[in-house]
Amino acid sequence: MNNVSPIISFLMQQGVPLDTVILLLMLPVIVTLIAFFRQVVGIKAFGIYTPAIVTFAFLAVPQLRYGVIVFISVILVGMLMRFALKGLRILYLPRVAITLSIIAFSILALLSLGGYMQRTGLASVSIFPILIMITIVEKFVATQIEKGNKTAIILAVETLVISLVGYYLASWPALVRGIVAFPWMILITIPINIFLGKWDGLRLTEYMRFKDVLKNLK
Amino acid sequence: MFEEFKNARKLLGLNARNLDYIRPYNKKKAKRLADDKILSKRALKKGGIPVPKLLAKIKSAEELENFDWTALPSTFALKPNRGFGGGGILVVYGRKKLSRKIVQAETQDMPDPVWIKSDGSKVTVQDLKSHILNILDGAFSLSNLPDVAFFEERLTLLKLFKPYAYKGIPDIRVIVFNRIPVMAMLRLPTRESGGKANLQQGGIGVGIDLTSGVTTTAVLGKGKIIDYVPGTRMLLSGIRIPYWKDILLLAVKSQEISGMGFLGADVAIDRERGPVFLEINARPGLGIQVANLAGLRERLERIKGLKIKTAARGVRVGRDLFGGEVEEEVEDISGRKVIGTIEKIKLIGRDGKSVEVEAKIDTGAGFTSIDIDLAQQLGFNDTVTEYQKIEATYKDIEHLSKQERWSIYKHIPHLESTLVINSASGSTYRPTIRITVVMDGVVIPTRVTLINRAHLKYPIIIGKRNLRKFLIDVNK
Numbered sequence: 001m002n003n004v005s006p007i008i009s010f011l012m013q014q015g016v017p018l019d020t021v022i023l024l025l026m027l028p029v030i031v032t033l034i035a036f037f038r039q040v041v042g043i044k045a046f047g048i049y050t051p052a053i054v055t056f057a058f059l060a061v062p063q064l065r066y067g068v069i070v071f072i073s074v075i076l077v078g079m080l081m082r083f084a085l086k087g088l089r090i091l092y093l094p095r096v097a098i099t100l101s102i103i104a105f106s107i108l109a110l111l112s113l114g115g116y117m118q119r120t121g122l123a124s125v126s127i128f129p130i131l132i133m134i135t136i137v138e139k140f141v142a143t144q145i146e147k148g149n150k151t152a153i154i155l156a157v158e159t160l161v162i163s164l165v166g167y168y169l170a171s172w173p174a175l176v177r178g179i180v181a182f183p184w185m186i187l188i189t190i191p192i193n194i195f196l197g198k199w200d201g202l203r204l205t206e207y208m209r210f211k212d213v214l215k216n217l218k
Numbered sequence: 219m220f221e222e223f224k225n226a227r228k229l230l231g232l233n234a235r236n237l238d239y240i241r242p243y244n245k246k247k248a249k250r251l252a253d254d255k256i257l258s259k260r261a262l263k264k265g266g267i268p269v270p271k272l273l274a275k276i277k278s279a280e281e282l283e284n285f286d287w288t289a290l291p292s293t294f295a296l297k298p299n300r301g302f303g304g305g306g307i308l309v310v311y312g313r314k315k316l317s318r319k320i321v322q323a324e325t326q327d328m329p330d331p332v333w334i335k336s337d338g339s340k341v342t343v344q345d346l347k348s349h350i351l352n353i354l355d356g357a358f359s360l361s362n363l364p365d366v367a368f369f370e371e372r373l374t375l376l377k378l379f380k381p382y383a384y385k386g387i388p389d390i391r392v393i394v395f396n397r398i399p400v401m402a403m404l405r406l407p408t409r410e411s412g413g414k415a416n417l418q419q420g421g422i423g424v425g426i427d428l429t430s431g432v433t434t435t436a437v438l439g440k441g442k443i444i445d446y447v448p449g450t451r452m453l454l455s456g457i458r459i460p461y462w463k464d465i466l467l468l469a470v471k472s473q474e475i476s477g478m479g480f481l482g483a484d485v486a487i488d489r490e491r492g493p494v495f496l497e498i499n500a501r502p503g504l505g506i507q508v509a510n511l512a513g514l515r516e517r518l519e520r521i522k523g524l525k526i527k528t529a530a531r532g533v534r535v536g537r538d539l540f541g542g543e544v545e546e547e548v549e550d551i552s553g554r555k556v557i558g559t560i561e562k563i564k565l566i567g568r569d570g571k572s573v574e575v576e577a578k579i580d581t582g583a584g585f586t587s588i589d590i591d592l593a594q595q596l597g598f599n600d601t602v603t604e605y606q607k608i609e610a611t612y613k614d615i616e617h618l619s620k621q622e623r624w625s626i627y628k629h630i631p632h633l634e635s636t637l638v639i640n641s642a643s644g645s646t647y648r649p650t651i652r653i654t655v656v657m658d659g660v661v662i663p664t665r666v667t668l669i670n671r672a673h674l675k676y677p678i679i680i681g682k683r684n685l686r687k688f689l690i691d692v693n694k
Contacts, residue, residue: 039233089348092355145357146305200234202226209508210229212443216511217225 003181018180023056025179028189030055030166032196037162039196042205045159046139054136054159055166057129064167066114066122068160070107070133075156077106078137082144092145096138103134228513230504239395239518243479244500252476252500253360255299256368259497265475267468267495271371275299282350287330287343290369296349298358299366302501304416306358308349309372309386310334310341336385374489378460381452384409389486389496390426390459391506392469393514396479396524397532399466400517400540402426403509404433404459405484408448417505422447424454425510429541431462437508461493463533470529472498480518482506555658556689564656565678567596568632575677577657579690583681585639586655586664587648589671592678598651598668604630605649605668612638612647623647634665655680660687 011021034051037043045051054071061067081099088095107130114122136159143152169175178185202210230239244252251258259269273294276282292313298306310333330343350367352358359365372387379388386407393400403423410420417423417440424436436454438444446452459465469483472495482502488494507514517540526532559579565588566572573595590602608626615623627636627649634650648667655662662684671677 042232089344091351092357142357142362145352198237200231200237202229202231203233206229206231206504207222207226209441210226212441213229213507213511213513214222214225217228217513 003177005181005183007183008180022176022179023059025183025186026170027052028186029175030170032189032192033166033169034162035193035196037165039199040201040203042203043158043162044155045162046136046143046155050136050139051159051162051166053132054163055170057132058163058167059170060129061125063121064164066125067129067133068164069122070110070125070130071160071163073106073110074103074133074137075140075153077103078140079144079149079153082141082149096141099137099141100134103137107134225513228516229507230514230518232504234515235501235504239480240501243395244481245477248477249500252478252481252498253300253302255297255301255497256366258476261475262472262495262498265471267471267475268491268493269495270295270373273369273371275366275368276350276354277366279351279354282347282354287346290331291371292333293372295370295372296346297368297370298353299368300359300363301353301365302358302360304411304414304419306349306353307414308341308346309336309414311336311372311385314340373486373491373494376460376487376489378457379406379487381450382406382447382454382457384411386411386414387486389415389484390465391423391499391502392466392483392485393502393506394469394473394481394483394532395518396521397470397473397526397529398521398524398539399428399469399533399536400521401506401510401512401514402428402466403506404457406447408438410439417503417509422454423505423509424457425506425512426459427541428466428539429537431459431465433457433459435509435511437505440505441508443508443511459487461487465493466533466536467529468493468495470532474529554687554689555660556691557658559690559692560676561657561680563678563680565592565596566654566656567593567598567651569597571595571597577678577680578676579685579688580679581682581685581690583641583679584683585637585650585667585681586684587639587667587669587671587679587681588653589674589677590668591672593651593668596653598632600631601633601649601651602668605633612645615647637667639667655684657684658688662687 008018008021012018030052031048034045034048037045038048057071058064058067061070078099081102085095085098090098111123111125114120140152140156143155207214251261256272256275259272263269273290274285276285293311294309296308296310301307312334314332314334332343333341335341353365353367356362356364375383375387382388383406388404388406390402390404392402403425405415405417406422406424407415408421415421417437420439422436422438422444425434426432427434433455436444438448445454447454465485465487468485472483473479473481476498478498478500480502482499484496484499486494486496504514520539521535524535526535557579561577561579562574563577564572564574573592575592590606594602605627615626618626623636627633630649632651634652636647636649639646639648646669648669650665650667652663652665655664655666657680664684666678
């Protein structure tokens with residue numbers, strides 16, 4: 001690091017690890033990105049919390065692909081569990097509890113499978129990103145019940161896409177260097193969000209949805 | 219490309235809907251009323267708007283345990299109080315008949331009833347219980363808050379809609395802004411939507427010309443343009459929605475009651491009750507633009523700031539501004555009512571006696587004539603008996619002068635006059651009486667001739683003299 005802002009060096013002198021500083025400063029960038037995806041592109045995902053937390057989970061695993069594998073397996077098992085538990089007719093929270101437990105077992109199996117196949121990277125994934133991804137299943141199950149399987153899967157894929165974009169943005173070296181050099185730059189996200197919050201144009205996905213109407217308007 | 223962006227400003231997207239219309243025009247308190255179906259039902263009813271009857275509500279697991287299932291009718295709709303987008307609604311169409319064995323056994327404990335859903339599957343009390351528990355848990359409510367479940371009267375399907383709707387009841391969604399109806403669509407349930415009319419659930423949305431109430435273009439689900447009901451040859455355009463003006467009026471009135479500036483009003487038509495108000499929507503969907511192939515934003519901006527004093531005026535403005543793709547209502551231009559060849563009418567006779575019958579509209583006849591039987595029902599008993607005592611055919615009295623003929627009949631009570639009627643089956647000499655005919659809301663006091671029509675299909679034909687205020691549509 002050749003160019004470190006005095007603010008950052010001050011924080012580091014107080015014993016705050018650089019990684020923590022960068023991640024905290026990256027948070028506004030990522031949530032702004034998610035807001036942009038919602039308001040301008042029209043990709044919904046599971047709200048703002050889930051894609052943000054999944055992005056950080058991705059950032060915390062040693063290799064991105066293991067993060068993606070865990071994410072996909074969690075959603076997959078969550079989906080299968082809905083069918084498995086359908087006949088049981090039980091209430092929402094116990095049902096989610098059972099789903100989460102089975103997912104925990106499946107992840108254990110997945111990790112040991114990784115070890116067996118000499119993929120030690122998988123087993124070395126730290127526990128917090130895994131736990132984070134397991135808990136997002138609640139969002140998934142709730143959506144399944146409320147809006148059906150199809151919507152839930154679409155939203156899960158959207159979450160994955162946003163989190164991946166977020167991951168690449170947050171690990172973009174130029175951006176990281178920029179934040180370290182000029183941390184106050186992050187404040188730009190506030191006017192950006194004010195603009196997004198007042199944006200009343202059509203979303204990109206709505207251009208698709210209304211294409212027949214657009215053709216018909218003169 | 220540039221053109222496309224310019225046109226995009228005519229459409230209402232989610233951003234603009236939330237930011238420019240829901241936020242500024244729908245106050246929190248009003249939204250809370252709209253989101254609470256039981257509460258809004260009560261408010262609408264108080265405001266004189268017809269709503270489906272509330273059968274029962276269940277607020278807690280305890281109430282659920284003590285619920286008397288046998289008190290439910292054979293057909294009803296079970297809904298979450300704060301549901302949205304049609305989620306969590308369960309509709310049953312009939313009760314499964316008890317097997318004879320059980321009925322004969324006459325046991326003290328009646329077995330729990332079993333209902334049938336639209337797809338023919340059974341719904342047991344156990345099914346209802348777990349569904350209600352999910353509702354109470356908030357599985358279908360906005361932001362998953364604990365909720366209340368309620369049972370509601372299921373409306374009966376209008377004959378007109380029968381070939382278009384797969385089970386379920388179609389309804390009419392009207393977007394109202396600033397007391398003016400802005401856009402409307404007919405929503406038809408399909409096999410996919412499981413008897414629900416919501417587009418999000420896979421229903422059909424059919425655009426409606428606001429002026430005439432005639433359907434135009436249609437969309438299936440969220441975006442597929444269609445011409446026919448899938449799997450049939452039922453054309454979706456050109457359906458004339460009955461009670462059109464009343465429906466728009468109900469929609470505008472509901473806006474006044476709800477206190478919201480911008481809303482979606484859902485009105486269904488019950489076979490017996492006519493237009494019945496279903497619910498108010500604080501966040502109406504945008505698919506209505508696809509169904510109508512028209513932009514909402516452009517229309518909303520045109521009427522922003524207009525000062526509309528009454529609901530009737532708002533309806534008039536909306537119909538003037540946002541219709542006209544189909545030719546203007548004939549009735550409005552000509553000032554005459556359009557009737558079919560067979561009309562249901564009301565006859566008012568003596569001493570306030572009245573009868574409702576189906577009448578044949580006969581432009582070949584000069585006078586209206588009614589059956590003797592019908593005349594008796596209308597309080598002309600004496601007239602008929604006295605008349606029948608005189609056994610004179612037309613031949614017998616043909617040679618007499620007008621005065622001489624009248625002298626034979628004038629003693630008959632309540633007789634208005636006598637007439638010679640020439641028809642295809644020869645000339646007849648008929649007495650006439652004075653009654654009042656009410657047809658399509660028009661009151662006509664008139665002379666009608668008496669004749670035995672017992673062998674004919676309709677007990678009354680309406681002749682030319684009484685048709686001056688009408689146009690006849692043979693397709694109706």
